[in-house]
Amino acid sequence: MDGEIAALPAERGPSAQAVTLTINGEPRPLRIEPRVSLLDALREHLGLTGSKKGCDQGTCGACTVWVDGRRALACLTLAVTCEGHEVTTIEGLSAGGELHPMQAAFIDKDAFQCGYCTPGQIMSAVALLDEGHAADDGQIREWMSGNICRCAAYPNIRAAIRAVRDAAGGE
């Protein structure tokens, strides 16, 4: 505050660097160039191909993951910036072989066809409930609008979100 300049983080790259990411609760060391997106780090370097690349430009939502529990577009996030943060992917959602209630609801409500956008839809939908952004259909429409489904299973995705919301509310 008193004219002090906060120390800038040390410059890294452009060559590959040692980085340790925390993915689904596990430390995962890897060597990547600083320009590698979180999505490519997951898919190409860690073998976690559940998160999908639909546009690589932050416009479709297929790569949605959580960073510290908040929704993030993995294609627009540099992997090195995730050091020290908790990254959760679709592979980390169902614990111990048990489907997350949202995954079960997606089956029950026929909430997808080709399944390509589905990991992103589910990561978004679960976060939506945690955020408190699923109170009504208007909220669901607005807060899920970043996840494109070309098969247009939108009405059934909404039904799945409602079902999980209502079941949780009824507990």
Next chain:
Amino acid sequence: MIGKPLRRVEDLPLLLGTGRFAADISLPGQAHLRVVRSPVPHGMLRGVDGRKALSMPGVIGVWSAADLDLGPIGFRMVAFPGMLPYRQPVLAAERVRYVGEPVAIVLADDPYRAEDAADLVELDIESLPPVLDQLQEPAQFDDQNDTEALLHEDGYGDVGAAFAAAPHVVELTVTVGRHTGVPLECRGALADYRPGAGTLDFYGAAKVPHQNRLLLAGLLGLPPQLVVLREAHVGGGFGVRGEVYPEDVLVCWASRLLGRPVKWIEDRNEHLLAANHSRDQVHRIRAAVLADGYITAIDDEFWLDQGAYVRTHAAAVPTLTASMLPGPYQIPAYRVRGHVRLTNKTPAGTYRAPGRYEGTFARERLIDAVASSLGKPAMEIRLSNFISPDQMPYARPMSALGTDLEYDSGDYALLVGKAQARFGLAELEHGLAARRALGEAVGMGCAFFVEKSGLGPYEAVRISVDQSGHIDIITGAGSMGQGFETVITQICAQELGVRPETIRVLHGQTDQIEHAMGAFASRLTVMAGSATLIAAQALREKALAAAARMLEASPRDLELSDGAVRVAGDPDTGISLAQISEALRPDQAARWGLEPSLTADGWHTTDHMCYPYGLHIAVVRVDAGTGQVIAERLLVAYDVGRAVNPMLVEGQIVGGAAQGLGGALLEEFRYDDAGHPQCTTFMDYLLPTRAEMPPVDVLITEDAPSPRNPLGVKGAGEGGTTAMGAAIAAAIDAALGVPLGVKELPVHPEAALRLAKAARRESTSEPGGA
């Protein structure tokens, strides 16, 4: 089991993130391919300089057309010899013809490095003026040919006499814009040529692996059986994915050259420039009409913007446009002329309801024009022109996809009546009129259509039961993610009386079954479904015959249920399919005097398609300030003959309706005056999101089962899309009070504002209009 909304059997991997789409598959030692694409719409290619790229670390090589010894990519569907000069080369050699055309390839050990290096490949191109309008007189394509690749003429009856005698002639010009399938998964391919073995494995195949195997093997000069195409999970097809594109050939060629696996994954920008575009037709259509509204003839001329080359679909879209345009109406005389013209845009192919979305838009707008000119309700015109049920099967003396155009069954008026009752259309219109009276621009529009489905000529299925009683169903037909495995499972489970969990459906692998057509033209349930039924019946006979020997009973006294054969009326005699399979082991079967293996094949063959039909209804509101058209509700009534799984049929219809809406209001590939594409990201090419997606009410009826297959089914893949553009156009007209206002899709906000303004001018200038 058939007719029940069974939950999908293929869901789990897709939910857990363990699906295997093309980009998810990797092989040890794979190199990564990046395509260098033309940055200009039209020009002479004078040179390709890869020296800078070659100096980059990790770069394996740079290759251009001069290094390839490959012919152009051939046709898979309806082809005319005159179209051969317009095939696309694998890499452009002398001339580039659209922005995005492959010119060279870079291979590197890492995809980032391949992309960086591709940016350094220098292209020397001498620009030429582009052709950008299919209505422009044909220009020169090459030394021998002009840009009209095909003039397709068809029809029947005496059109001239009908027009000469007609008291009314109604005509109009309508346009459907350039848009396409845009699956959320971009394309991808991984080729693995094994030196020594001489085999080529290709991962990332879709739609028509067996057909593509022939094309690829032919181009590469390999025996087809040494080329194995492997379908993985498929992130949406919609007509676009699964055709043989230049990139598919290039990964195979490069893998053989390098003797190592080569992977190519398309990015979104490339997809919007490189994968097939579609639609983009202008129709000048006219009708000869009697005083009572009966249409005695239609005369249509259309111009299709084919883009820069004729790809694998050849003449499929123009011929389907022509033959399906008359739709549900009798139309005693018909003449059609379709101009397929090349421009300097991305080449075009099929997209969900190809030719029918466009032709239905032209025809149903024409019906609205006839109604408007006679002062009658459009539905009355439709009803008085429908082919009636007692005219079925109805042959129109034309052909569609090489088959005689003969509608198999249908009661169109019945469906209209059911839709009016189920959706309460009269009350709905009443409510909209009340809102209009209060100043809201709201309206409802309808459009009727006939679809085609179940294209032959064949599909094959093999069913085998192992010693645990587990059942594998093998077919070469592919899945595009539409629930195919579930439908096939249901048909087999019903016939064999087994639980769905005991069945696995294997598809789209060319080394598992010798012959297949594939997943297109809404044909899977009809063709692969019927073949499954036939194979299951054969397997059932085999199981009963074996059990008869084992139980020393007559096959006539036996029944198959719950996975076991029993003597009728004696529940204790059960002998399971697992036991029968064990008894039919090759070393055991001779003991019973039976053929080994509990396996059966089924073929379904047909010369004809089957023809579902439907009514689309749209309710829209036009925002007076912005011109935005908001779809409030979509209603679809559809006769599918018989629904194997109504939940999945409904999903197809809803998804198809959204894509029809996209083409009507949002999606368009625009080019600037110099031929540069303007829609190369999802920020410019607008897909329907949740925000634009209205509720869709679906009425599925089964009043006209198809007599042409043992299940009575018709296809459901495209019937959500076909007439949605026409229905939305009619709804906008109604909302703004402008008869035949919408003649062009998509309806952008500025177009809606222009129409609204025209409507206001009309109402104020009308003498005594107050």
